[in-house]
Ligand code: SF4
């Protein structure tokens with residue numbers, strides 16, 4: 001796809017993009033990354049590896065540089081992750097003696113500080129005021145968990161902190177989903193605000209800060225990983241149905257009950273281990289058009305299968321769809337090869 005082509009024929013280019021599995025996969029993973037910020041790093045790696053695998057076929061045929069770009073980005077991502085993690089671990093160890101929990105509040109100079117912590121649904125942001133080495137005010141600036149978690153526990157915890165004037169661990173209620181994460185996120189936000197008031201508090205370097213906020217986030221929990229696995233499985237199922245619907249000429253072959261009525265009616269029945277024409281329907285749905293074209297010579301075009309199929313599939317119809325789809329695929333590959341060499 002080129003920008004000039006997008007300008008000349010936006011509708012056609014968009015349709016072609018929707019018709020491309022790599023584009024659909026990218027869209028799906030970006031959408032999932034937006035829904036699960038803590039999984040961004042994993043999703044980005046999955047996307048790069050999957051696109052790399054998909055484009056390796058192009059690479060063998062045309063030596064496309066896309067695979068090299070992907071490999072380079074993936075390598076940078078992984079090396080960047082390693083460097084950032086090392087800095088984060090070292091800095092966290094140095095922080096242990098300086099954290100503002102409990103009596104550590106005595107290290108915090110008076111002032112107002114803003115801090116962030118990861119809640120159940122996203123980052124919680126607070127502004128904390130310190131006077132005479134005591135917490136005297138906490139203001140909630142961002143609170144995405146409000147939509148799913150009752151406010152009560154946070155209000156009680158805040159009151160407790162203000163009464164004691166220092167940061168204590170929250171008691172973890174297990175009454176409803178998300179409450180422990182919200183309270184921990186709130187406490188971490190207050191901690192991160194207070195740590196800004198400790199003059200020599202060890203800080204992450206700029207690279208780690210950027211990497212943490214843009215790519216790594218927090219490590220995804222079990223629930224998130226399970227949700228991702230379910231979403232991905234749903235995508236794969238959807239994708240295999242959608243692919244057949246989007247490829248012109250295969251529209252009538254997307255459904256098959258595997259009832260084998262057509263096989264019973266067909267005079268050929270089975271060739272080269274493929275039941276006729278049910279096997280052709282399956283091969284077309286899987287996108288193995290070349291195999292359907294090879295086997296098409298056995299179909300005598302009698303039309304008996306069409307009379308038996310409850311949804312109107314027939315050998316000739318499926319074969320014609322496979323020919324059309326194969327031709328379109330070849331055109332597409334030629335076009336991409338031309339664009340790659342341009
Ligand atoms: S049209 Fe082809 S696939 Fe259908 S019954 Fe006749 S020979 Fe078999």
Ligand code: SF4
Pocket residue numbers: 255256257258259260261262263277278281308309310311312313314
């Ligand atoms: S008769 Fe139709 S639905 Fe049944 S197996 Fe053959 S193609 Fe599929």
